[in-house]
Amino acid sequence: MKKRNVLILRVMMMFVIIFLEYYWILPPINxxxxxxxxxxxxxxxxxxxxxxxxxxxxxxxxxxLKKPERKMxxxxxxxxxxxxxxxxxxxxxxxxxxxxxxxxxISIDEKDDFSKEIEPVNFDALPLLDKxxxxxxxxxxxxxxxxxxxxxxxSDLYTQINYNNKIVRVTPLEYASVIKYFTNxxxxxxxxxxxxxxxxxxxxxxxxxxxxxxxxxxxxEKLERKLRFSxxxxxxxxxxxxxxxxxxxxxxxxxxxxxxxxxxxxxxxVIILDPITGSxxxxxxxxxxxxxxxxxxxxxxxxxxxxxxxYKNGFLNSIFGQKDVVLTTTxxxxxxxxxxxxxxxxxxxxxxxxxxxxxILCNLRTKETHxxxxxxxxxxxxxxxxxxxxxxxxxxxxxxxxxxxxNKPTYLVSLKDKAGLVKMYGFVDVEDYQKVVVTDASExxxxxxxxxxxxxxxxxxxxxxxxxxxxxATKESAILDGTTYYYYVDTEGNRYQVxxxxxxxxxxxxxxxxxxxxxxxxxxxxxxxxxxx
Numbered sequence: 288m289k290k291r292n293v294l295i296l297r298v299m300m301m302f303v304i305i306f307l308e309y310y311w312i313l314p315p316i317n318x319x320x321x322x323x324x325x326x327x328x329x330x331x332x333x334x335x336x337x338x339x340x341x342x343x344x345x346x347x348x349x350x351x352l353k354k355p356e357r358k359m360x361x362x363x364x365x366x367x368x369x370x371x372x373x374x375x376x377x378x379x380x381x382x383x384x385x386x387x388x389x390x391x392x393i394s395i396d397e398k399d400d401f402s403k404e405i406e407p408v409n410f411d412a413l414p415l416l417d418k419x420x421x422x423x424x425x426x427x428x429x430x431x432x433x434x435x436x437x438x439x440x441x442s443d444l445y446t447q448i449n450y451n452n453k454i455v456r457v458t459p460l461e462y463a464s465v466i467k468y469f470t471n472x473x474x475x476x477x478x479x480x481x482x483x484x485x486x487x488x489x490x491x492x493x494x495x496x497x498x499x500x501x502x503x504x505x506x507x508e509k510l511e512r513k514l515r516f517s518x519x520x521x522x523x524x525x526x527x528x529x530x531x532x533x534x535x536x537x538x539x540x541x542x543x544x545x546x547x548x549x550x551x552x553x554x555x556x557v558i559i560l561d562p563i564t565g566s567x568x569x570x571x572x573x574x575x576x577x578x579x580x581x582x583x584x585x586x587x588x589x590x591x592x593x594x595x596x597x598y599k600n601g602f603l604n605s606i607f608g609q610k611d612v613v614l615t616t617t618x619x620x621x622x623x624x625x626x627x628x629x630x631x632x633x634x635x636x637x638x639x640x641x642x643x644x645x646x647i648l649c650n651l652r653t654k655e656t657h658x659x660x661x662x663x664x665x666x667x668x669x670x671x672x673x674x675x676x677x678x679x680x681x682x683x684x685x686x687x688x689x690x691x692x693x694n695k696p697t698y699l700v701s702l703k704d705k706a707g708l709v710k711m712y713g714f715v716d717v718e719d720y721q722k723v724v725v726t727d728a729s730e731x732x733x734x735x736x737x738x739x740x741x742x743x744x745x746x747x748x749x750x751x752x753x754x755x756x757x758x759x760a761t762k763e764s765a766i767l768d769g770t771t772y773y774y775y776v777d778t779e780g781n782r783y784q785v786x787x788x789x790x791x792x793x794x795x796x797x798x799x800x801x802x803x804x805x806x807x808x809x810x811x812x813x814x815x816x817x818x819x820x
Contacts, residue, residue, distance in 0.1 A: 319545040380547030386598040393591040408690040414484035421482040461503040498562035612637040664720030669698040673713030714739035785816035
């Protein structure tokens with residue numbers, strides 16, 4: 288074979304193979320991405336393999352391989368050199384030499400007061416359904432649409448969002464198979480499912496125009512490929528599916544930045560892609576539209592919080608002395624406040640003694656993070672405590688919701704049977720996980736709250752406490768069910784009730800004529816004092 292023909296064949300093979308590798312792997316053209324360096328190594332391997340062609344020759348009608356030239360050994364040496372360079376660069380960017388920068392990846396406000404900053408629970412707006420329960424409800428809705436169920440499946444994304452002041456999970460349909468993609472690609476994916484996390488109401492929303500750019504699509508309509516060809520240098524995080532205030536679907540894709548190669552991961556911005564038209568726009572992290580709820584993945588927030596807890600006093604301290612070293616607990620959950628979705632997780636000491644020092648709340652759109660000092664039981668202990676109340680039932684506990692109940696942090700769990708149906712609600716005191724009350728779910732969440740507080744007059748619409756300075760005009764006390772209660776009338780004629788449990792250090796010493804700063808809420812004909820400042 289002539290050298291010229293060999294060279295042409297070799298070049299053609301290289302370009303075809305490299306194009307197919309890029310089309311399949313879709314690496315970002317970005318030096319900080321591990322995928323990019325992997326792709327470069329593949330190119331080197333491709334070059335090495337295709338170059339063997341020029342050393343093939345015919346001898347007695349047999350193709351034999353001549354001894355390659357010495358320069359061919361440079362390719363493996365170059366690959367080794369690339370690995371060595373990456374290791375060296377990452378060493379200088381690692382926590383060993385940059386502990387403070389790792390600790391500062393996330394800014395956490397440690398001066399917040401739980402009872403002041405977190406609004407008292409509103410049982411009428413409590414996201415009781417977890418992702419697993421939402422999936423069952425979504426599958427049930429899909430099963431009622433026989434014309435769709437044979438062509439599409441339900442994605443398991445179920446993104447938690449705040450949609451027009453409703454707490455919902457939303458997930459798209461996907462092509463059921465490769466064949467179903469080809470038979471339906473002209474019209475696209477025809478809808479998405481919403482599940483109300485408070486009421487359980489589920490709905491399949493049908494679209495006038497189908498969604499073309501999906502993870503289950505093929506060729507240039509595959510979501511990741513569409514993004515890569517539009518943004519060749521960006522590093523993408525996991526896409527979230529969300530809807531805007533008008534119900535229009537969008538893919539929300541975080542863009543990632545690293546230090547070194549694959550180190551110190553953070554979010555640089557977000558790409559919003561319309562799955563119907565394929566149009567997209569990139570926003571930096573400071574200008575993300577307010578209707579978007581989830582930009583920062585919970586796993587990244589926990590990773591950065593762990594670095595904050597480990598490295599704030601230096602790298603060596605994180606290994607040896609471990610002074611003030613704290614870590615996140617093993618799980619997390621979501622809550623919705625002020626039109627935003629927040630993630631929370633417990634903070635425990637490095638000793639992992641089944642207790643928490645407090646917990647963080649992080650806004651998943653802005654990364655604004657607060658730490659609340661509340662010593663108590665970690666989430667898994669609360670789950671076990673609730674299950675232990677009905678251990679004969681073999682129910683499984685959901686990961687707790689963290690609520691402000693009567694100005695105290697309280698875990699709320701759902702106990703589910705093997706079919707995934709919620710059978711009971713459990714309230715567990717964060718500070719004392721042995722204080723737990725479980726109630727049959729058929730009686731409702733408000734009744735469960737009443738039983739936990741031991742107060743039959745509790746009303747979900749009146750959970751928010753008011754704050755006021757009152758002057759005591761008269762004072763009486765009584766013991767009910769082993770608990771001391773004080774009854775006050777202030778100088779304005781208002782009548783108050785307060786349990787000794789609210790503040791054992793102050794209540795016994797309050798006298799007629801004293802002025803006290805209190806939180807209170809309406810309780811039948813009395814005003815119930817829930818906190819004394």
